[in-house]
Amino acid sequence: MTQAITVTEQQHCLHVQLSRPEKKNAIDAGMAAELHEVCERLEVTPRTLVLSGSGGVFAAGADLAEMRDRRAPQALAGINSFLFRRIAQLPMPVIAAVDGWALGGGAELAYAADFRIATVNARFGNPEVGLGVAAAAGGSWRLAALVGEPMAKHILLAGRVLDAQEALTAGLVTxxxxxxxxxxxxxxxxxxxxxxxxxxxxxxxxxMGMPESAHPVVDNMAQALLFESDEKYERMTAFLEKRNVRTS
Structure with a gap:
């Protein structure tokens, strides 16, 4: 089976490059399986994840040749939606580095990240309704949380495509x-x-991912754990003594 991603270790992160340039990095079942393997690795050994594309494209969506033949059982299996949720819930932050097109499932993958950095060539869009389907891998709700409901509806229902500057203005990229x-x-x-x-x-x-009803109880519990840590004591002592903090 052809490898659909490349994985490299960097000093502060794991870099995953989507590597199906002949298909504009369209996300198929093989790529999804490989990304699940990355998630399993990062769930065991947490690190920041950087996602990027290849060939001047982030990801031009789900693989339509594969998706066209999917029926209700495959939709209910949530092939992409469960993957993107897993990526969003990774212990450490996820950074989407977007060059060129991020469309459909590719855009939804970027929405699942904690940060999005774009090149001047980046384009974000969700053309699903024009193909007879919905942005059902998180786009229908993550996008509204990121850019607001009016803009999200313009993208999801009317096919608006945001260029890099529009995405920056909308708060989609940083x-x-x-x-x-x-x-x-x-x-x-x-x-x-x-x-x-x-x-x-x-x-x-x-x-930040907890529902409003969970606060402030979960905040206090998290803070209680951190208050008992040696690292908290060391970092605060270093600050008070005006010396550098040792970081990993």
Whole structure:
């Protein structure tokens, strides 16, 4: 079976590149299986994940040749929706480094990340309704949380495509860079995340994903765990003594 992703170790993160350039990195079952393997690895050994595409494209959607023949049982299996939820729930942050098209399932993969950095060539869109389906792998609700309901409806129902500057203005991405600067920017952001205490980063991400009804109980429980940590004591002592904190 052809490898659909490439995985490389970086100083502060794991870099996964979608590598089906002949299919514009369309997400098929094989790629989904490989991404599940990455998730399993990061659930056991948490690290920040950087996702990028290849060939000047992030991901042009789900593989339509495969998707066209799927029926109700495959839809109910949630092949992409469960994968993207797993990616969103990884213990450490996920950074989507987007160059070129991020359409359909590719856009939904980017929406599942904690951060999105785009090149000037990036384009985000969800053409699903034009193909007779819905943005059912998280796009129907994650996008509204990211850019607001009016903009999300324009994208999901009327087929609007956001260019990089529009995505920045809408708050969908945090930075727009030249294509040759994309990975450096993503790795730099991973390095900034790495300056935080790992347990504090993990728990803060988890708290942000909790429903409103869970607060403040879960906040207090998380803080209680952190208050008992040696790292909290060391970092606060270093701050008070005006010396550098040792980071991993």
């Amino acid at each position: 930075e727009v860079v030249a294509p040759e600067e994309l990975l450096d920017s993503a790795f730099r952001l991973a390095g900034q995340v790495a300056k935080g205490a790992p347990a504090a980063v993990r728990l803060t991400k988890a708290l």
